[in-house]
Amino acid sequence: MKVLKTISEYRAWHLQLPKKANLGLVPTMGNLHLGHQSLIEASLQNNEFTVVTLFVNQIQFNSSLDFEKYPRTLDADLELCQSLGVDVVFTPEHHELYPKGHSTYCEVQNLDNYLCGLSRPGHFQGVCTIVLKLFNITKPTTAYFGQKDFQQVRIIEQLVLDLNLEITISRELIIREASGLAMSSRNLRLTEKERENSASLFKALSKAKLAYTNNERESEKLSQIVKEHLNLTSNDKIEYITIASQQSLQPLMEKINEPVVLAIAVYYGKVRLIDNIILE
Amino acid sequence: MKVLKTISEYRAWHLQLPKKANLGLVPTMGNLHLGHQSLIEASLQNNEFTVVTLFVNQIQFNSSLDFEKYPRTLDADLELCQSLGVDVVFTPEHHELYPKGHSTYCEVQNLDNYLCGLSRPGHFQGVCTIVLKLFNITKPTTAYFGQKDFQQVRIIEQLVLDLNLEITISRELIIREASGLAMSSRNLRLTEKERENSASLFKALSKAKLAYTNNERESEKLSQIVKEHLNLTSNDKIEYITIASQQSLQPLMEKINEPVVLAIAVYYGKVRLIDNIILE
Numbered sequence: 312m313k314v315l316k317t318i319s320e321y322r323a324w325h326l327q328l329p330k331k332a333n334l335g336l337v338p339t340m341g342n343l344h345l346g347h348q349s350l351i352e353a354s355l356q357n358n359e360f361t362v363v364t365l366f367v368n369q370i371q372f373n374s375s376l377d378f379e380k381y382p383r384t385l386d387a388d389l390e391l392c393q394s395l396g397v398d399v400v401f402t403p404e405h406h407e408l409y410p411k412g413h414s415t416y417c418e419v420q421n422l423d424n425y426l427c428g429l430s431r432p433g434h435f436q437g438v439c440t441i442v443l444k445l446f447n448i449t450k451p452t453t454a455y456f457g458q459k460d461f462q463q464v465r466i467i468e469q470l471v472l473d474l475n476l477e478i479t480i481s482r483e484l485i486i487r488e489a490s491g492l493a494m495s496s497r498n499l500r501l502t503e504k505e506r507e508n509s510a511s512l513f514k515a516l517s518k519a520k521l522a523y524t525n526n527e528r529e530s531e532k533l534s535q536i537v538k539e540h541l542n543l544t545s546n547d548k549i550e551y552i553t554i555a556s557q558q559s560l561q562p563l564m565e566k567i568n569e570p571v572v573l574a575i576a577v578y579y580g581k582v583r584l585i586d587n588i589i590l591e
Numbered sequence: 592m593k594v595l596k597t598i599s600e601y602r603a604w605h606l607q608l609p610k611k612a613n614l615g616l617v618p619t620m621g622n623l624h625l626g627h628q629s630l631i632e633a634s635l636q637n638n639e640f641t642v643v644t645l646f647v648n649q650i651q652f653n654s655s656l657d658f659e660k661y662p663r664t665l666d667a668d669l670e671l672c673q674s675l676g677v678d679v680v681f682t683p684e685h686h687e688l689y690p691k692g693h694s695t696y697c698e699v700q701n702l703d704n705y706l707c708g709l710s711r712p713g714h715f716q717g718v719c720t721i722v723l724k725l726f727n728i729t730k731p732t733t734a735y736f737g738q739k740d741f742q743q744v745r746i747i748e749q750l751v752l753d754l755n756l757e758i759t760i761s762r763e764l765i766i767r768e769a770s771g772l773a774m775s776s777r778n779l780r781l782t783e784k785e786r787e788n789s790a791s792l793f794k795a796l797s798k799a800k801l802a803y804t805n806n807e808r809e810s811e812k813l814s815q816i817v818k819e820h821l822n823l824t825s826n827d828k829i830e831y832i833t834i835a836s837q838q839s840l841q842p843l844m845e846k847i848n849e850p851v852v853l854a855i856a857v858y859y860g861k862v863r864l865i866d867n868i869i870l871e
Contacts, residue, residue: 414700414702414749415697415698415752415753415754416697417697418695418696419694420694422694444753448755469695472695474724474727475727475728
């Protein structure tokens with residue numbers, strides 16, 4: 312496995328690949344968990360070459376404290392990639408991707424007006440910009456994203472379509488802990504009590520899905536079911552429970568008449584968790 | 592010469608090129624004049640293949656009337672391209688590049704805060720977005736831009752750098768009519784009197800350059816020289832006379848101590864003309 316830190320090193324590696332090689336990309340901010348592992352495995356199964364990027368992208372953070380506190384576990388990440396059979400880990404420094412004078416940004420309008428976009432101004436612009444840069448550098452044929460960040464993968468799909476990039480975006484299923492809690496780097500920051508309660512996210516989403524399967528189509532009622540099944544203390548807070556169009560991400564306030572995602576963001580103490588379930 | 596209207600036709604053509612072929616791109620809005628011709632000739636001289644795009648990009652216009660009035664001369668444009676030896680003309684319809692739901696935009700911040708950016712909000716975002724799309728579709732090794740739109744070519748250079756595109760941007764010199772007037776599709780809209788007076792743009796810029804060569808370094812004095820040598824009637828109006836850093840495009844208000852461009856925008860009647868001269 313090659314560990315490359317500069318764009319020119321990466322380009323030299325890429326240049327010697329066969330012309331039509333399938334190249335899978337798994338862009339990450341490191342601190343790899345089983346969710347990332349499933350993306351890497353999907354890439355390894357379907358491509359001759361797999362590249363994992365480890366880069367904590369400062370411009371997508373809404374607070375510099377949050378950026379600084381983001382867990383960095385490079386040695387463990389490299390070990391995992393090596394053991395899985397990854398071909399290249401690209402792990403550039405900040406100044407390699409954002410040299411002095413960098414001033415180009417990319418955004419997908421409208422799709423960032425909902426869900427997490429509401430509370431995180433600029434976040435998706437930061438995501439779009441880094442993902443576009445990493446696409447241009449690594450030149451994948453397929454890129455892998457987890458469906459836990461439903462809005463993110465929907466935005467990246469639109470970016471690829473609108474900018475006429477010849478890259479397939481592969482959405483992978485949410486990987487969960489035994490309790491049902493979706494895998495996230497943030498789970499480590501939960502107290503024991505918060506961890507216990509946060510298992511209710513998936514249970515609540517599943518209850519709503521059951522009702523949907525039993526023909527409940529009132530958006531308000533399904534949201535109510537989620538709310539009722541969440542375990543929260545007075546330190547916890549719901550940011551949103553939203554039923555949104557899978558295509559436009561616009562909330563459906565009344566009758567559900569198209570494929571939707573039921574998405575949720577909850578603060579357990581200071582830890583913001585997101586999860587979602589598909590209703591279709 | 593192939594005339595292609597769809598992205599998939601273009602991709603099929605591009606796929607059969609030799610792997611490391613040099614491909615020159617000349618992106619235009621059509622209505623080709625000698626300025627465009629010099630870009631095409633530069634590309635033909637330096638590349639195995641040359642692609643010219645003809646596409647009036649609605650999203651970079653500040654008024655829909657201006658967009659509708661933009662001259663379309665497809666037959667003459669194709670004839671010129673054919674006679675010069677262009678390999679492919681790519682001339683898509685609006686919906687081919689902007690299908691329903693398109694919502695991704697790209698911008699170079701800061702560099703669009705000056706010069707023409709001041710009076711044309713959103714213009715350079717429209718330019719960046721279409722140029723990035725055309726780059727992604729046509730996959731050139733070099734793209735050719737005229738230096739008349741100094742700010743545009745500077746912005747595109749930054750875009751390519753920041754987004755890690757492997758494309759060389761080639762700046763070509765301004766091509767002028769015998770009078771000194773810079774070639775532009777808009778020149779056709781000038782009245783005889785306006786045409787006569789607008790020749791003073793280049794003369795005025797040249798007078799300032801002469802003063803600069805003779806060691807005048809006061810920004811204000813050089814601007815004053817331009818102002819004094821412009822022929823204007825009461826129907827005409829200066830939009831700006833600005834001495835700006837070639838790198839940052841920031842105006843230099845006092846002493847000139849770096850490579851600058853002396854740029855000017857003037858309305859002759861209803862026709863907005865731009866021109867510039869390099870001082871270094």
